[in-house]
Amino acid sequence: MADTEKDILRGGQFLVKETNCEDVFTPEDFSEEQTMMKESVMEFNDREIIPHKPRFEAKDYALTEEVMRKAGDMGFLSVAVPEAYGGMGMGFVSTVLTCDYISSGTGSFSTAFGAHTGIGTMPITLYGTEEQKQKYVPKLASGEWFGAYCLTEPGAGSDANSGKTTATLSDDGKSYKINGQKMWISNAGFCSLMIVFARIEGDKNITGFIVEYNGENPNGIVLGEEEHKLGIRASSTRQVFFNDTVVPVENMLAGRGEGFKIAMNALNVGRIKLAAACLDSQRRILTTAVNYAKERKQFKTPIADFGAIKVKLAEMAASAYAGESATYRAAKNIEDRIAMREAAGNSHQEAELKGVEEYAIECSILKVAVSEDVQNAADEGIQIFGGMGFSEETPMESAWRDARIARIYEGTNEINRMLAVGMLVKKAMKGHVDLLGPASKVQEELMGIPSFETPDYSELFSEEKQMIAKLKKTFLMVAGGAVQKFGPQLEEHQQLLIAAADILIEIYMAESAILRTEKNVKRTSEAEQSAQIAMAKLYLYHAVDIVEEKGKESIISFAEGDEQRMLLMGLKRFTKYANYPDIVDLRIEIAEKVKAENKYCF
Ligand SMILES: Cc1cc2nc3c(=O)[nH]c(=O)nc-3n(C[C@H](O)[C@H](O)[C@H](O)COP(=O)(O)OP(=O)(O)OC[C@H]3O[C@@H](n4cnc5c(N)ncnc54)[C@H](O)[C@@H]3O)c2cc1C
Numbered sequence: 254m255a256d257t258e259k260d261i262l263r264g265g266q267f268l269v270k271e272t273n274c275e276d277v278f279t280p281e282d283f284s285e286e287q288t289m290m291k292e293s294v295m296e297f298n299d300r301e302i303i304p305h306k307p308r309f310e311a312k313d314y315a316l317t318e319e320v321m322r323k324a325g326d327m328g329f330l331s332v333a334v335p336e337a338y339g340g341m342g343m344g345f346v347s348t349v350l351t352c353d354y355i356s357s358g359t360g361s362f363s364t365a366f367g368a369h370t371g372i373g374t375m376p377i378t379l380y381g382t383e384e385q386k387q388k389y390v391p392k393l394a395s396g397e398w399f400g401a402y403c404l405t406e407p408g409a410g411s412d413a414n415s416g417k418t419t420a421t422l423s424d425d426g427k428s429y430k431i432n433g434q435k436m437w438i439s440n441a442g443f444c445s446l447m448i449v450f451a452r453i454e455g456d457k458n459i460t461g462f463i464v465e466y467n468g469e470n471p472n473g474i475v476l477g478e479e480e481h482k483l484g485i486r487a488s489s490t491r492q493v494f495f496n497d498t499v500v501p502v503e504n505m506l507a508g509r510g511e512g513f514k515i516a517m518n519a520l521n522v523g524r525i526k527l528a529a530a531c532l533d534s535q536r537r538i539l540t541t542a543v544n545y546a547k548e549r550k551q552f553k554t555p556i557a558d559f560g561a562i563k564v565k566l567a568e569m570a571a572s573a574y575a576g577e578s579a580t581y582r583a584a585k586n587i588e589d590r591i592a593m594r595e596a597a598g599n600s601h602q603e604a605e606l607k608g609v610e611e612y613a614i615e616c617s618i619l620k621v622a623v624s625e626d627v628q629n630a631a632d633e634g635i636q637i638f639g640g641m642g643f644s645e646e647t648p649m650e651s652a653w654r655d656a657r658i659a660r661i662y663e664g665t666n667e668i669n670r671m672l673a674v675g676m677l678v679k680k681a682m683k684g685h686v687d688l689l690g691p692a693s694k695v696q697e698e699l700m701g702i703p704s705f706e707t708p709d710y711s712e713l714f715s716e717e718k719q720m721i722a723k724l725k726k727t728f729l730m731v732a733g734g735a736v737q738k739f740g741p742q743l744e745e746h747q748q749l750l751i752a753a754a755d756i757l758i759e760i761y762m763a764e765s766a767i768l769r770t771e772k773n774v775k776r777t778s779e780a781e782q783s784a785q786i787a788m789a790k791l792y793l794y795h796a797v798d799i800v801e802e803k804g805k806e807s808i809i810s811f812a813e814g815d816e817q818r819m820l821l822m823g824l825k826r827f828t829k830y831a832n833y834p835d836i837v838d839l840r841i842e843i844a845e846k847v848k849a850e851n852k853y854c855f
Contacts, residue, residue: 325396
């Protein structure tokens with residue numbers, strides 16, 4: 254563990270600082286304890302979730318609740334909870350890997366698990382008073398109680414601070430009365446505790462409350478019917494109506510008007526966990542697809558031997574690999590930052606809050622990238638199964654429907670894209686990440702005469718690492734140019750923000766895959782990591798294409814004349830390989846490896 258602030262990259266700094274491969278954490282670095290946890294969670298998934306998939310698809314909500322209780326008995330609900338409140342107090346990486354390996358059986362269970370352990374419990378562990386934590390967290394950690402999180406309303410979705418639910422203080426000052434309507438509330442059907450956000454007397458910001466729920470004594474709380482959803486069918490999702498629901502004043506979370514901050518910070522944690530929750534689905538989709546493709550014959554040939562199918566297997570593997578690389582890299586950064594703050598005297602609560610907040614940019618990046626990758630994987634999975642992929646009898650159909658929600662909840666992908674860039678600009682303005690210095694250097698480089706020398710690229714990844722450095726320059730050139738042109742009005746140019754976010758996302762994901770592979774090559778060999786090298790190169794190749802496309806549309810939009818020509822020339826320079834990788838060969842190598850092992854094997 255790095256032990257000084259200097260040693261740990263700050264959130265967003267990956268963009269302007271070079272990272273050594275030794276400084277990134279990879280899934281191959283799991284400790285013995287983490288490996289045991291992973292195996293135990295996988296075994297639970299194989300035993301308690303996967304065999305019951307048809308029941309989950311048939312909207313057996315009671316099964317979801319039953320399996321949640323079993324997860325509680327195994328301790329899985331308490332991984333992130335400090336020991337003082339009945340939890341296991343394991344580190345952030347363990348929390349993330351539990352979400353990862355418990356999630357692939359069905360989106361119904363992973364949503365229930367995520368809503369309970371994340372947004373249903375974390376607001377209390379992060380913001381609760383000692384009394385609130387003592388009273389509620391042990392019950393949530395053990396699975397005696399389940400939690401739900403009530404933020405969204407019919408008129409307040411992405412604009413979460415605009416909710417109309419009110420909280421009115423009683424005349425004796427001892428309680429609040431909550432009135433309002435919440436919708437899309439996961440776990441509503443079986444929860445005993447709700448984190449509810451409401452507005453006090455027209456305050457600018459909402460306030461968070463811990464609200465107990467007991468069906469026999471409902472205290473004005475009425476649950477709507479279960480929603481009929483495209484996917485995650487056995488995840489309980491209902492509207493919740495509050496009619497003069499009485500909540501003691503001591504159940505306010507943090508202070509008055511602090512609710513929006515709580516909601517946003519709970520979502521930061523939720524976002525990286527959601528990314529993790531999409532990873533094992535990708536692995537399982539690929540494993541199922543490769544097994545089918547090897548068995549299914551057309552034209553007297555297993556379809557897995559067709560180049561058209563190999564492309565799909567290879568691309569699915571490469572995106573899962575990049576997703577894993579980036580998720581665990583960020584998870585360990587967060588864990589280290591928490592440890593660093595604790596060592597500096599912060600309470601665990603404060604350290605965790607600040608640790609996760611620091612990497613909010615990376616959490617948004619991961620949420621967007623991995624939720625889109627799992628959707629693509631499921632889509633190609635259906636295609637590999639052909640007509641059978643469209644049938645409820647094969648697993649691809651539900652995988653595809655379940656994957657779809659990940660792009661919507663925990664902040665839609667549009668909102669997360671804009672947040673990632675917005676937060677980066679804010680960090681730069683606060684001086685936490687120096688974008689201005691590196692951006693001016695890029696400007697100077699653009700004005701100067703380019704070098705025509707071809708560097709020595711014989712060392713593994715030397716060209717790829719230089720390409721990453723050039724993609725970072727592209728971000729600084731494009732985003733810097735847009736900031737110069739529009740200043741604070743950039744917020745109104747959403748297409749530019751989204752293009753910049755796409756560039757940022759590709760840089761983080763591609764760099765993470767390369768650094769993980771480089772680290773593993775150093776401790777094994779290039780031969781042993783050959784398919785991983787191919788995946789890192791393949792991922793980067795696509796990243797470069799995306800950066801070029803997004804850079805071009807942005808430059809054409811905000812620059813004109815000579816400036817436009819200069820920036821487009823810069824873009825060409827920054828996205829040009831000296832030696833283009835042969836991605837046809839790379840894909841064949843990756844697909845053959847997956848076929849030989851019958852699974853996602855990295
Ligand atoms: C199955 C399910 C479970 C859920 N669980 C919970 C839960 O447990 N608790 C909870 O509180 N909520 C929950 N939600 C709600 C979820 O978080 C919201 O659906 C989500 O935040 C989007 O809000 P919305 O549906 O109102 O869409 P809207 O905000 O209306 O968005 C519609 C579209 O407009 C876009 N858009 C909105 N604002 C902007 C903008 N400023 N700029 C550009 N584009 C914009 C969005 O990206 C989206 O594409 C759940 C939702 C579902 C479907």
